[in-house]
Amino acid sequence: MKTNILLAGVGGQGVLTLGLIISRAALEQGENVIMSEIHGLAQRGGSVTVEVRIGNFRAPIIPDGDVDLTIGMEPLETMRSLSRAPTGSRVIMSTEKLAPVSLSIRHEEYPDLRVLTESISDNFHLGTIDAVSVARKSGSFRAANIAILGFAIGTGWLNLSLECTRNQIRTIFSKKSLEINLKALEAGLEMGKSAQQEFVERLA
Amino acid sequence: MRLFMSAYETLLSGKPGDKLFLLGNEAIARGAIEAGVAVATTYPGTPSSEVGDILYEIGAEAGMKFEFSVNEKVAMESAFAASLAGLKSFVFMKHVGLNVASDVLMSISYTGIRGPMVIMSADDPSMFSSQNEQDNRYYAHFAHVPLIEPSNPQEAKDFLKVAFEISKMESLPVIFRTTTRISHMRGTVTLSPVSAPNLKGRFAKGGRSFVSLPSNSYDYKDELIDKMRRIGTHDFQGILNRSEGDRESRIGFISSGEAYNVLRDVLDKHQVNAEVLKLGITNPMPENIAREFLSRHGTIIVVEEVDPIIESDIRAIADVGFPEVTVLGKMDGTVPMSHETSPNTLEEALAGILDFNITDRKPYKQEQELPPRPPVLCAGCPHRATYFAVKRAVKMLKLDDPVYSTDIGCYSLGNYEPFSEADIMLEMGSSIGVGSGFTRATDQRVISFIGDSTFFHAGIPALVNAVNNNSRMLVVIMDNDVTAMTGRQPNPGTPVSQTAGRQKSQSIENIVRSLGVDSLKTVDPYDLKETLGAIMEGLKNEGVSVVIAKRECAILRDNRMRKEGHEVKYHVVPESCSSCFNCVENFACPALSISNGKVTIDPVLCDGCGVCSQPYVCPFKAIEVSNVEN
Numbered sequence: 166m167k168t169n170i171l172l173a174g175v176g177g178q179g180v181l182t183l184g185l186i187i188s189r190a191a192l193e194q195g196e197n198v199i200m201s202e203i204h205g206l207a208q209r210g211g212s213v214t215v216e217v218r219i220g221n222f223r224a225p226i227i228p229d230g231d232v233d234l235t236i237g238m239e240p241l242e243t244m245r246s247l248s249r250a251p252t253g254s255r256v257i258m259s260t261e262k263l264a265p266v267s268l269s270i271r272h273e274e275y276p277d278l279r280v281l282t283e284s285i286s287d288n289f290h291l292g293t294i295d296a297v298s299v300a301r302k303s304g305s306f307r308a309a310n311i312a313i314l315g316f317a318i319g320t321g322w323l324n325l326s327l328e329c330t331r332n333q334i335r336t337i338f339s340k341k342s343l344e345i346n347l348k349a350l351e352a353g354l355e356m357g358k359s360a361q362q363e364f365v366e367r368l369a
Numbered sequence: 370m371r372l373f374m375s376a377y378e379t380l381l382s383g384k385p386g387d388k389l390f391l392l393g394n395e396a397i398a399r400g401a402i403e404a405g406v407a408v409a410t411t412y413p414g415t416p417s418s419e420v421g422d423i424l425y426e427i428g429a430e431a432g433m434k435f436e437f438s439v440n441e442k443v444a445m446e447s448a449f450a451a452s453l454a455g456l457k458s459f460v461f462m463k464h465v466g467l468n469v470a471s472d473v474l475m476s477i478s479y480t481g482i483r484g485p486m487v488i489m490s491a492d493d494p495s496m497f498s499s500q501n502e503q504d505n506r507y508y509a510h511f512a513h514v515p516l517i518e519p520s521n522p523q524e525a526k527d528f529l530k531v532a533f534e535i536s537k538m539e540s541l542p543v544i545f546r547t548t549t550r551i552s553h554m555r556g557t558v559t560l561s562p563v564s565a566p567n568l569k570g571r572f573a574k575g576g577r578s579f580v581s582l583p584s585n586s587y588d589y590k591d592e593l594i595d596k597m598r599r600i601g602t603h604d605f606q607g608i609l610n611r612s613e614g615d616r617e618s619r620i621g622f623i624s625s626g627e628a629y630n631v632l633r634d635v636l637d638k639h640q641v642n643a644e645v646l647k648l649g650i651t652n653p654m655p656e657n658i659a660r661e662f663l664s665r666h667g668t669i670i671v672v673e674e675v676d677p678i679i680e681s682d683i684r685a686i687a688d689v690g691f692p693e694v695t696v697l698g699k700m701d702g703t704v705p706m707s708h709e710t711s712p713n714t715l716e717e718a719l720a721g722i723l724d725f726n727i728t729d730r731k732p733y734k735q736e737q738e739l740p741p742r743p744p745v746l747c748a749g750c751p752h753r754a755t756y757f758a759v760k761r762a763v764k765m766l767k768l769d770d771p772v773y774s775t776d777i778g779c780y781s782l783g784n785y786e787p788f789s790e791a792d793i794m795l796e797m798g799s800s801i802g803v804g805s806g807f808t809r810a811t812d813q814r815v816i817s818f819i820g821d822s823t824f825f826h827a828g829i830p831a832l833v834n835a836v837n838n839n840s841r842m843l844v845v846i847m848d849n850d851v852t853a854m855t856g857r858q859p860n861p862g863t864p865v866s867q868t869a870g871r872q873k874s875q876s877i878e879n880i881v882r883s884l885g886v887d888s889l890k891t892v893d894p895y896d897l898k899e900t901l902g903a904i905m906e907g908l909k910n911e912g913v914s915v916v917i918a919k920r921e922c923a924i925l926r927d928n929r930m931r932k933e934g935h936e937v938k939y940h941v942v943p944e945s946c947s948s949c950f951n952c953v954e955n956f957a958c959p960a961l962s963i964s965n966g967k968v969t970i971d972p973v974l975c976d977g978c979g980v981c982s983q984p985y986v987c988p989f990k991a992i993e994v995s996n997v998e999n
Contacts, residue, residue, distance in 0.1 A: 175742065177974070188555065189390055198390070199521075200555040203497050209924070210959040210974075211744035221637070223521070224630035225554040228712035230732040245739050251730030263971065264962035265742035269953035270787045273740070274963050288733055297973070306973050 166196060166324065167220030169227040173246035174238030175263050177209040179310035183236070184215035186314060186333045191219050193329040201225030210266075212242055234322055235289075236313060238296070239263050240281050247285065255322045256289045258282075259296035259313050292320050292360050299352050304345035311346045312353035319357015320364070327354070381427045383560045393552040394419035396522035397461075397489065400529035402431045405564030406459045407484070408451035410436045410444040412826065413855035414463030415498040416552040417491035421461070422856055429870070432566045437858055440797070440826040441466035445473040445488065452486040452542075453579060454570030457533060461489035464505045465796060469827070471508065477542055478512040479589040480579045481596075484570075485536035487529065489545045491552050494627075494675045494709035498549075500777075500796065502708065504676040506546055509652040513593050515543045515600055516652035517609065518625040522556045528649055530561075531608055535650075538603075539596040544652075548674050550627040550709065601653035609649030610658055618643040620722065621666030623659075623683060625651055628674045628710040635716045639725040654682040663691045670722070671698035674710055697722075743785050748960040749923035749976025752780045752847050754894040756788040757956055759816065759845065761985065762904040771814040774804035776828070778820035779854040780847050787957050790818070798827025804842050805835040814908060815842040821877060822852035822860040829880065835913050836884050843907045844915045847894075848877055849922040857922060867925075878917055887912030894918040895978060897985045923976050930977070937977030938995045941968050945991035956986045 170187065174180040181202055188198045201216045216227045232250035236257045237243025243258040250256070260282075264275045285291050294316040300308035311334065317323035318330065331347065338346050380399045383389055391399070398420050401409060409428060411421040421437060428435035434451075438444035441462045448460035462470065467490045474488065490508070493499040509516035517532045519525040525547060532543045578585050604610075614636075622645040624632050629647050636643060646662045648655070663669060663686060671680040680698035687694045697703040703718055704710070720727055746753045763771055775781060775791040776799060784791035793803050804817035819828045824846055835842060850864060851857040859868040861875040878891050888910045890903040900918060907914035921929075930936060946967050953961050953968055958981060960974035970981075972995065982992040 185390075185555075192390055192557065198555075198557070200390075201550065202392070202553050202555070203549070209747040210742075212742045223633045224627065224712060225550055226631065226712055228634075228716070230713070230730050232732075241739060241742065244735075245742075247733050248735045249732050252733050254730075263959075263974070264964075265740055266745050266957045266959050267742065267786070268740045269950075269962045270957050272950050272954065272963060274965075276737075276740070284737070 168233050168324070169231050170217040170219070170323070171227060171232045171235045171246055171249060172215040172217065172238075173235065173242040174213055175242060176211050176213045178213070178238045179307065180213045180215050180238055182337065183238075183310040183314060184217050186330065186337065187323070187325065188217050189333040189336070190325045190329040193332060194326050197221055199225050212245065214246055234317075236317055238310060238313065240278060241265065241276070244281060244285060247289065250289070252288045254289060256285060257292045257294070257313065257317050257320065257322065258285070259309060260293050261295060261297035261309070292316065292322065292357070294353065294356055296353065299356065300349045303349035303352055305342070308346045308349035312349040315350040315353025316357040316360070319354040320361045377423050377426050380423060381430055385560055385562045387560045388557050389560065390555055391522045391558045392419060392555050393522045393525045393547060395423060396526040396558045397529055397547070397552075398423035399558070399560065400526035401459050402433070403526065403561050403563050404530045404533050405457055405566040406433055407456035407566040407568050407570070408434045408436075408448060408458045410438050410447045410458070410460045412438050412441045412444050412462055412466055413852050413858045414466050414491070415855055416493060416547070416549040417461050417463045417489065418855040418858070419552070420489070421858060425858070431563070432568065434568070437860070439861060441470040442473055445470040448486060449473065449477050449482065451570060452482040452484040454484070454572045456484040456568070456570045457566060458484060458486045459489070460486070461491070463499065464490050464492040464503055465499060465501070467505050467508055469797065474508060474512050474514075474542070476581045476586075478514045478593055479586050480581055481540040481577065481589070481592075482536070482542055483540065485533040486542045487532045487536060487545050488542055489547065492546060492548045492675070494548050500794070502675050504674075504678065505544070506651065506678045507676070509544045510678070513597050514541055514652070515597070515650060517543060517545045517650055519547065519551060519649065520626055520629050520647070521551065522554065523558045524649070525551060526558055527561075528609065531605065535600065539600060541596055546626070548627050548709070597653050601656055604655070604658065605650065610647065610655055612644055612646045612662065614644040615642045616644050616665055618666065620668045620670060621646065621662055622670050622672060623648065623662065623679060624672040625649070625679060626674050628672045631710045631712050631715055632672045634712060635719060639723065641723050641725065643723070648679065651679050654679070654686075656686065659683060659686055660690060663687060663694050666694070668695045668697065670703065671696065672704055672710060672715065673698075675708070676706075744782055745785070745959050746779065746782050747923045747976065748958050748974045749926065749978040750779070751849055751894040751918065751920035751923065752783065753956065753958060754897060754980045755845060755847055755900060755918040756783045756790050757986070758894065758897055758900040759790060759904050760788060760955070762901055762908060766905060766908055768814050768908065771816055772804070772807050772811070773816050773818070774800045774807065775818045776800035776820065776823050778823050778847075780818055780820055783818065787955055790816075797823050798831050801828050801831035801835055801844055804844070805831065805838065805840040808840040808842055815840070817842060817844045819844065819846055820853070821846065821848040821850065821862045824877060825861050825875075832881070832886075832913070833884055836886055839912055841911055842913055843904070844913065845904070846877055846881070846915060846917045848917055848919040851922050851925060853922045853924070857925060881915050881917070886915050888914040889917075891917040891919055894920050895980055897980065897983050901985070923978065927976055937979070938970070938972045938975045939977060939979060939982060939992050940970050940972070940995045942991050942993055943967050945989055947989045947991070949989070951988065952981050952986050952992070956981055
């Protein structure tokens with residue numbers, strides 16, 4: 166399997182942890198994996214992208230146009246990262262908005278989410294989930310990254326063994342947060358499966 | 370975060386043969402442990418910082434002595450001393466840190482060393498978190514010391530140990546050069562056995578002199594050149610350098626570091642089986658290997674990160690011995706001179722030469738303009754409150770065109786809107802030196818911003834100079850207890866309670882007072898009224914005024930409060946919000962945004978600092994404490 170996965174979000178949303186779990190689960194499945202994490206200037210609140218490359222790659226940089234799957238933790242950041250993905254590729258997006266400061270200092274509001282979503286789904290295969298509210302229902306908003314991971318696996322677009330993914334979640338979290346994260350994974354997974362069902366029906 | 374802690378533990382407990390998924394910097398830390406490093410020193414700087422974080426946490430357990438030094442120069446002096454006492458020493462820093470330490474480097478190559486010593490320079494091509502993309506491989510040429518370049522985490526660990534061997538061979542410090550992509554790339558690393566460090570150092574008197582007086586240095590220069598010549602003839606048993614692919618290919622490639630990875634991916638993608646010479650040691654250039662390679666190919670293409678350094682050597686070898694060979698690279702424009710090697714750019718550059726077609730899927734073309742999300746000060750960051758207060762003070766005093774001279778740290782982000790309180794920023798400590806310089810040239814008011822760690826690093830001499838020259842300036846020292854931007858490492862001012870193994874914490878206030886500044890005040894930036902008052906007073910003074918805005922880093926506070934089990938959040942009472950937007954426009958906390966014409970606070974982002982609830986930010990008392998939520 167040769168897969169390039171681009172993860173996008175805002176610093177503090179757990180994008181690095183998401184990349185680490187995907188990479189480690191793929192490794193446990195016996196794949197070759199490299200991952201790049203770039204730490205920019207901000208500790209929190211800036212754009213973050215993580216690149217996971219599964220297969221025999223040497224460079225941690227995904228060439229523009231070679232992204233197979235984009236997973237975005239935030240709509241605007243998803244849209245931004247799509248300038249590296251080819252039209253028609255697969256995109257999974259969490260719909261909870263985080264307004265960048267650049268908007269509010271100009272008294273502007275966040276772009277209309279419906280319009281944003283439509284322009285993505287016009288050009289890509291898009292699956293959406295409100296990962297933050299799924300996570301909150303599972304016990305904490307902080308598990309949104311794991312909810313979207315479950316969703317991605319559920320849709321079948323992220324080809325990861327559920328068992329390996331659970332194992333890796335267990336190595337990273339403990340006690341109460343482990344429980345919450347496993348719950349968020351299952352909830353996301355179910356939603357991903359029904360989204361997949363819809364894709365199939367739409368195509369049929 | 371537990372996540373990374375557990376990874377650190379495995380770096381220590383991992384057994385030979387174990388395969389771990391490691392960050393380049395984690396692999397380097399493990400390499401230092403496997404090598405049996407006795408003394409490790411650093412000043413944190415991205416992309417090198419994790420190495421220090423790890424050794425700070427687990428170094429003692431590995432039997433190593435680790436030091437966060439006050440700056441890179443002192444770090445290198447410290448490591449040099451350990452080497453002279455016969456111990457294995459390791460000093461690491463970001464590329465611009467080596468500028469600070471270069472005064473040490475230039476002479477220790479002459480004096481030579483005793484115990485093996487490796488200097489790691491983490492370069493930052495494309496400037497992800499740096500002021501320039503200087504290629505520190507020049508320092509190896511400049512100082513006449515060997516230079517090692519790994520390409521991935523496995524090599525980073527293994528080559529580090531070879532670097533110590535080379536250092537031992539000729540009693541020379543060795544530069545180990547990574548780049549952002551190597552330091553911050555994760556890959557699978559197979560562990561080797563660890564060696565217990567020898568900690569019993571002793572400086573043996575007699576024998577070689579380490580006093581770099583001209584009479585000694587004159588002779589040492591000839592010795593140095595001989596040492597490097599000998600290393601240049603060594604083949605390192607194929608560990609560092611290797612060639613792969615078709616030896617008969619018309620075109621041969623020479624590459625190193627991350628550039629090799631990108632080259633390999635492009636060649637593999639297009640199934641080009643050209644011979645590639647991958648160099649792990651690039652100073653001294655292994656001339657025999659290079660000559661043999663040049664004899665096999667009509668055209669040589671050199672791909673490297675960032676400047677044409679290997680290329681210069683190869684061109685020189687070709688000029689002398691292989692005039693029929695064409696050498697291509699950065700100098701003739703085949704590969705760009707600026708920024709890291711991009712897979713797309715390299716692919717385009719090679720398509721014509723290698724005669725392949727790029728039939729790729731094209732990336733999506735964004736039609737709408739997206740609002741940018743530049744890096745911002747965290748929610749709850751005390752620096753935001755300080756910048757807000759300074760801007761307000763300047764406005765209230767009707768100061769015309771003050772010059773903002775800022776420095777390296779999280780607070781560099783004061784450059785961005787709405788604060789725009791940065792006119793000049795160069796390097797560590799420059800805020801005060803440059804700021805004081807302006808007072809010689811203009812009567813504009815000068816305001817310098819500097820963080821606690823940067824003040825200790827290089828701010829003190831500049832402040833001495835400003836006082837000594839009676840510069841009329843305000844220095845705002847933004848003290849958040851830690852070296853925040855690189856990941857909250859301790860510095861000399863960090864409270865003892867927050868660090869293990871330290872007995873003393875140095876007071877910035879005492880240091881500043883002892884310098885004889887004209888006015889000095891320490892304030893809590895969360896208290897806007899007090900901060901504003903102190904800054905206005907400082908700006909009215911004629912000489913050097915210092916305001917220390919002291920408040921722990923918001924992330925530290927956040928972690929502490931979460932551990933204590935209480936998270937405070939604020940919210941906007943919509944009925945009280947007049948939509949004046951003063952808060953979003955002038956305070957600009959990332960937790961604040963406008964929705965349906967009113968300001969809202971995102972409870973996920975809110976840090977509970979409460980500064981936005983003060984009347985300077987919200988004159989309508991519309992921001993209140995919420996109940997704690999999950």
